Amino acid sequence: MITHAMTPLRRGSLFVSAAAIAWGAGGAAAEELFRTSGLGPIAVSFWRFTIAATLLAARHLRRSAPARPAPDWRTSVLTGSALAAYQTAYFGAMQDAGLALGTLITLGASPILVSAGAHVLLDERLSKRGAVAIGIALTGLLLLVAHPGSGPRPFVGIMLALLSAVGYSAVTLWARKAGTTSAGATTWGAGALCLLPFALPQGVWPRSGHSTESTSWLIFLGVVPTLLAYRWYFAGLTTVPSTTAAVLVLLEPATAALLAILLGEQISSALILGSILLLTAIAVLARDQA
Numbered sequence: 544m545i546t547h548a549m550t551p552l553r554r555g556s557l558f559v560s561a562a563a564i565a566w567g568a569g570g571a572a573a574e575e576l577f578r579t580s581g582l583g584p585i586a587v588s589f590w591r592f593t594i595a596a597t598l599l600a601a602r603h604l605r606r607s608a609p610a611r612p613a614p615d616w617r618t619s620v621l622t623g624s625a626l627a628a629y630q631t632a633y634f635g636a637m638q639d640a641g642l643a644l645g646t647l648i649t650l651g652a653s654p655i656l657v658s659a660g661a662h663v664l665l666d667e668r669l670s671k672r673g674a675v676a677i678g679i680a681l682t683g684l685l686l687l688v689a690h691p692g693s694g695p696r697p698f699v700g701i702m703l704a705l706l707s708a709v710g711y712s713a714v715t716l717w718a719r720k721a722g723t724t725s726a727g728a729t730t731w732g733a734g735a736l737c738l739l740p741f742a743l744p745q746g747v748w749p750r751s752g753h754s755t756e757s758t759s760w761l762i763f764l765g766v767v768p769t770l771l772a773y774r775w776y777f778a779g780l781t782t783v784p785s786t787t788a789a790v791l792v793l794l795e796p797a798t799a800a801l802l803a804i805l806l807g808e809q810i811s812s813a814l815i816l817g818s819i820l821l822l823t824a825i826a827v828l829a830r831d832q833a
Contacts, residue, residue, distance in 0.1 A: 640700020
């Protein structure tokens with residue numbers, strides 16, 4: 544429970560951690576959709592964005608009290624487009640390299656990229672413990688890249704995961720610099736429109752025999768790891784430094800790895816060790832904030 548007695552940094556860290564866990568669960572939901580619905584990564588991302596945009600628009604229309612000032616539409620469109628690109632690359636990485644490896648590489652690379660970008664663009668300094676956390680995360684990432692993966696095209700999946708990491712890092716740095724506190728209907732709608740031309744040739748309707756199950760998973764994706772998780776994440780970024788947030792988000796691949804085991808993926812000793820190193824990086828960073 545997030546209470547007012549917490550310091551802003553601790554409260555922000557809890558928001559970011561909650562978002563990371565929700566994203567890890569979202570990755571497992573997407574993997575289940577790939578297996579049963581016949582939908583591909585672009586189509587799943589399209590529905591995820593569309594559901595989030597629709598729910599936010601409906602909430603806005605029903606709200607009687609004056610709404611908060613909307614962010615600049617250019618910022619919303621840019622953020623939505625970037626989210627669409629990196630989330631679709633992430634789903635592609637899961638499909639080609641497996642849930643555990645795709646998620647672990649995407650989020651394992653992010654702290655290094657965010658740390659470098661924050662130092663150059665935002666003048667954020669890295670403490671000694673923070674540097675140790677980044678080093679541990681990098682070691683874990685190298686172990687994961689050497690892992691063959693459980694998907695049909697591990698190399699393609701790894702490349703997509705690294706592309707997703709670059710996109711995620713850009714969104715994190717931009718949100719921190721611009722002071723973005725939420726993603727509104729315009730953001731998610733812009734992302735959906737970017738994805739629609741690519742989703743249509745792939746097919747946007749689930750298989751008829753799994754339509755109810757697929758719809759339930761899509762609604763879950765649109766609400767929990769999208770609508771709620773990004774609200775928590777952007778709220779956390781208002782008080783949590785970019786590098787700290789990127790390391791805390793390593794809770795996502797840890798969650799995904801656990802769920803991958805439950806879903807029956809083959810987990811190697813290298814992947815387990817890499818996961819342990821990523822969790823160790825979180826522990827080091829948490830001690831740095833104590």
